[in-house]
Amino acid sequence: MTTGLYGAPSRELVDIPADALQLSPLVPGARVAETLNDTSLDALIMLAPPGTDERAFAMAHGLRALKPGAPFTILAPKDKGGSRLAKELAAFGLDAEQTSKHHHRICTGERPAELHNLDEAIARGAPRLDEALGLWTQPGIFSWNRLDPGSAALVDVLPQLSGKGADFGAGLGILSARVLTSPSVTSLDLYDLDHRAVEAARRNIADPRAHFHWADVRTAPIAGDLDFVVMNPPFHEAGSENRALGQTFIRRAAGALRKGGVLWLTANRHLPYEAPLREVFARVEPRGEVAGFKLFEARK
Ligand SMILES: C[S@@+](CC[C@H](N)C(=O)[O-])C[C@H]1O[C@@H](n2cnc3c(N)ncnc32)[C@H](O)[C@@H]1O
Numbered sequence: 001m002t003t004g005l006y007g008a009p010s011r012e013l014v015d016i017p018a019d020a021l022q023l024s025p026l027v028p029g030a031r032v033a034e035t036l037n038d039t040s041l042d043a044l045i046m047l048a049p050p051g052t053d054e055r056a057f058a059m060a061h062g063l064r065a066l067k068p069g070a071p072f073t074i075l076a077p078k079d080k081g082g083s084r085l086a087k088e089l090a091a092f093g094l095d096a097e098q099t100s101k102h103h104h105r106i107c108t109g110e111r112p113a114e115l116h117n118l119d120e121a122i123a124r125g126a127p128r129l130d131e132a133l134g135l136w137t138q139p140g141i142f143s144w145n146r147l148d149p150g151s152a153a154l155v156d157v158l159p160q161l162s163g164k165g166a167d168f169g170a171g172l173g174i175l176s177a178r179v180l181t182s183p184s185v186t187s188l189d190l191y192d193l194d195h196r197a198v199e200a201a202r203r204n205i206a207d208p209r210a211h212f213h214w215a216d217v218r219t220a221p222i223a224g225d226l227d228f229v230v231m232n233p234p235f236h237e238a239g240s241e242n243r244a245l246g247q248t249f250i251r252r253a254a255g256a257l258r259k260g261g262v263l264w265l266t267a268n269r270h271l272p273y274e275a276p277l278r279e280v281f282a283r284v285e286p287r288g289e290v291a292g293f294k295l296f297e298a299r300k
Pocket of ligand 1: 142143151168170171172173174175191193194197215216217218231232233234235
């Protein structure tokens with residue numbers, strides 16, 4: 001009996017078997033839903049993601065992989081797509097029963113033999129080359145269809161780095177592409193929690209010096225001999241602001257660097273990173289403020 005599980009819904013909202021197969025691209029090591037065979041799952045539990053197109057893509061793959069007649073529970077916070085779930089499921093040909101609990105809409109039912117509009121939903125959320133960005137991208141990735149101003153600001157001031165480095169939370173690879181313009185860079189490790197971002201970056205950065213890791217920077221094993229780290233650290237987790245996340249990234253960067261190694265960081269102006277930087281770096285230099293973002297160079 002295989003239950004597909006997408007995300008981490010509260011156990012107060014749905015019972016989750018201990019051996020459920022995780023399918024979320026935000027859980028390193030999860031099974032990539034696109035690789036599941038048709039009609040291979042016996043049940044599906046999905047905390048549907050917030051973006052309309054990424055949700056259509058995730059639900060289409062989850063339902064495609066579900067056996068006809070098998071049960072599904074698909075839920076979302078009301079203000080993050082939950083209020084539209086029943087209508088979106090009806091477009092796939094599903095007649096879902098809808099309940100509400102703890103600000104979520106919870107849709108349950110059984111997969112019918114025939115599903116409608118699957119190909120269209122998969123196309124809406126699929127990886128694509130964005131002509132304006134000039135990059136491969138996919139709905140759901142951070143800033144998937146526009147250049148983040150914080151990253152753009154860091155790209156403008158980054159010097160030509162050298163040696164071994166890493167990009168923590170590399171996203172589409174915007175900072176990495178800039179780093180790799182330096183011929184003195186010998187290797188660059190790109191880390192991201194989002195499998196879609198890792199795969200997009202792999203397509204965007206065709207450089208043998210680049211190595212791609214679908215991993216959580218908070219826990220990934222990273223040796224402490226790097227010459228540099230670049231990052232635009234995340235400050236949201238599961239849809240809510242989490243300042244501790246960026247602070248952990250700063251500590252992990254310090255741990256990953258050799259003595260004298262350098263961190264280049266861009267952050268939203270309101271984020272309190274000065275004190276955590278000074279705790280773990282010998283020298284911290286502000287390198288400008290642009291469009292609501294502040295830039296730092298920190299040396300270990
Ligand atoms: C603010 S974005 C920066 C993306 C990219 N560096 C850029 O400049 O456009 C932060 C990135 O960190 C990733 N991320 C979030 N939490 C993470 C974690 N715990 N470990 C690794 N990456 C994470 C997100 O998926 C996102 O791509």
